[in-house]
Amino acid sequence: xxxxxxxxxxxxxxxxxxxxxxxxxxxxxxxxxxxxxxxxxxxxxxxxxxxxxxxxxxxxxxxxxxxxxxxxxxxxxxxxxxxxxxxxxxxxxxxxxxxxxxxxxxxxxxxxxxxxxxxxxxxxxxxxxxxxxxxxxxxxxxxxxxxxxxxxxxxxxxxxxxxxxxxxxxxxxxxxxxxxxxxxxxxxxxxxxxxxxxxxxxxxxxxxxxxxxxxxxxxxxxxxxxxxxxxxxxxxxxxxxxxxxxxxxxxxxxxxxxxxxxxxxxxxxxxxxxxxxxxxxxxxxxxxxxxxxxxxxxxxxxxxxxxxxxxxxxxxxxxxxxxxxxxxxxxxxxxxxxxxxxxxxxxxxxxxxxxxxxxxxxxxxxxxxxxxxxx
Numbered sequence: 551x552x553x554x555x556x557x558x559x560x561x562x563x564x565x566x567x568x569x570x571x572x573x574x575x576x577x578x579x580x581x582x583x584x585x586x587x588x589x590x591x592x593x594x595x596x597x598x599x600x601x602x603x604x605x606x607x608x609x610x611x612x613x614x615x616x617x618x619x620x621x622x623x624x625x626x627x628x629x630x631x632x633x634x635x636x637x638x639x640x641x642x643x644x645x646x647x648x649x650x651x652x653x654x655x656x657x658x659x660x661x662x663x664x665x666x667x668x669x670x671x672x673x674x675x676x677x678x679x680x681x682x683x684x685x686x687x688x689x690x691x692x693x694x695x696x697x698x699x700x701x702x703x704x705x706x707x708x709x710x711x712x713x714x715x716x717x718x719x720x721x722x723x724x725x726x727x728x729x730x731x732x733x734x735x736x737x738x739x740x741x742x743x744x745x746x747x748x749x750x751x752x753x754x755x756x757x758x759x760x761x762x763x764x765x766x767x768x769x770x771x772x773x774x775x776x777x778x779x780x781x782x783x784x785x786x787x788x789x790x791x792x793x794x795x796x797x798x799x800x801x802x803x804x805x806x807x808x809x810x811x812x813x814x815x816x817x818x819x820x821x822x823x824x825x826x827x828x829x830x831x832x833x834x835x836x837x838x839x840x841x842x843x844x845x846x847x848x849x850x851x852x853x854x855x856x857x858x859x860x861x862x863x864x865x866x867x868x869x870x871x872x873x874x875x876x877x878x879x880x881x882x883x884x885x886x887x888x889x890x891x892x893x894x895x896x897x898x899x900x901x902x903x904x905x906x907x908x909x910x911x912x913x914x915x916x917x918x919x920x921x922x923x924x925x
Contacts, residue, residue, distance in 0.1 A: 610635060625893050637880055641887070644878045645894035647850040648683065648818050653902050657685045657817035659810060661832055661866070663824035664692030667763070668707045669885040672700060674892050676766040683895060685817075686773040686810040687744075687763065688803075690827040691783040694747060694764070694776050699725060701751050701762035720784025730790035736799035737792075742806050743799035744774035773810055775803035777831045808835040812844035820852045821866045823884055829865040836870055852878035854887055 614634040619627070632638040648658050660675070678684035699706035702724060713719035729747065736746040748768030751759050759765040767774035778800040780786060780793055811819075811832070821828060839846045851871050853862040858881060867877045880887055 626897050629894055629897055637882070640878050640880055641891060642894055642898075643876075644818075644820070644850065644852050644880070645891055645898045647876065648820075648895050649898035649902055651817045651850075652683050652685075652899070654816070656815070657810065657813050658683060659814065659817065659819045660684055660687045661819065661821040661824055661828040662687060662689040662693055663822070663828065664690065664696050665823040666884050666888065667693050667696040667700070669883075671884060671888050672697060672763050673761045674889060675763050676761060678892065678895070679766050679770045679772045681896075681899075683899065684772060686775075686807075687767060688775045688777060688807050688810075688828060688831065689744075690824060691776060691778040691785075691800075694729065694744070695725060695783060695785065697763050698729060698747065698751065701756040701759050701765060702728075704758045720787055722784075726785045726788030727790060729785045730788060730792065730796075733799045734790075734792055734795045736802060737795040740802065741799075742773075742803035743776040743778070743796075744803055746799070747776070748774060773806055775807045775810075776800060777803060777807070777827055779827055782827075804831065804835065807831070808838045808842075811835045812839035812842070812846055814839075814846045814849045815844075816848050818850045818852070819866065819870075820854060821862050822854050822888065823856075824862070825855070825859040826861055829861040833865040833869065848874045850876040850878065852880065854880045854882075854884070854891070856881065856883050 616633040616638075617631040619631045623631070629642060632642070651658055660678075662675075666672075666675070675684065675687070696706045699722070708719065708722075710719050713721075728750070732746045732750055733743055735741075735750075736743045739746070744764065745768065748762070748764035748766075751762050751765040752768055756762070756765075764774060766772075776799075778796055780796060785791060786793075786796070814836075819832070821832070836846060849871070851867045853867050855862060858879070863879065867879060871877055880891075
């Protein structure tokens, strides 16, 4: 048997070039495909059927066109002059949803990466909190670092390349000491990292605390949670870094975020500039909230970033609203898009306020109207 198999294998072991040639020549299918030429019959466009334009769908009409914006126009006039299409329509719709949610006492949750703080948006986020528009904030560790450095020194965003070669990158003494001590205090007190950072910025009266998002959140009683990826932030390189304390502090914040998300029904969540950490954390917080019995459904989910990423689109916008809700994707630079959104929210809040006053006045007038002669 062995010798027979060996002879068969030996007989089949021809030279590679000859084997390929014989196989190609002996393949009826390949030979036929080489010999066959496709015969085309030219089309006859004179037989194509046309229809009246009025009977066909069109997605954009004259009423949606942009209008010229005069010099000195108000913000309301500017927004009204935008075309009622695509991102302009979505931005105004998102602002409207936020205004309606807040007027109705529902949640507006902001998920944030570090870039919005680096591009100077902290004061706008503070104003949203002071105006009772923003209900809660959840951020990554890098946003916390930039906010602290702004509060302490009025500047942030290190040139990484300049210090990396000598190992000086990320080793600012004050930043590491303050934030690692805050983590230790949060773990010891059973509080969230975000709450303690805001409290300590205020307690130590840091020079630029007025524009600190963390300090503002503490003053306004707005939940601000920090979701740390151990090893991802510069303060984790410092001698004071305690992984157990950092982990406990950020776990406390995860539980606080889940409590916020459990009340998200008919509210709004906006992811601003976090490509990985916050979309992942939000998805888990939402699942845990629903697992514990919260409905957390029918909300508006939006992502705002200067490039499209997989996780924000899928984990913030699409999956959470699969059973109902509204979806918004806005692409553009944070330093332009977010101020526009804030201005639009302000206009929508003002408009809803005027509508509310008009309805109240109408009810008052109706209550004072003559009721006839009483018969």
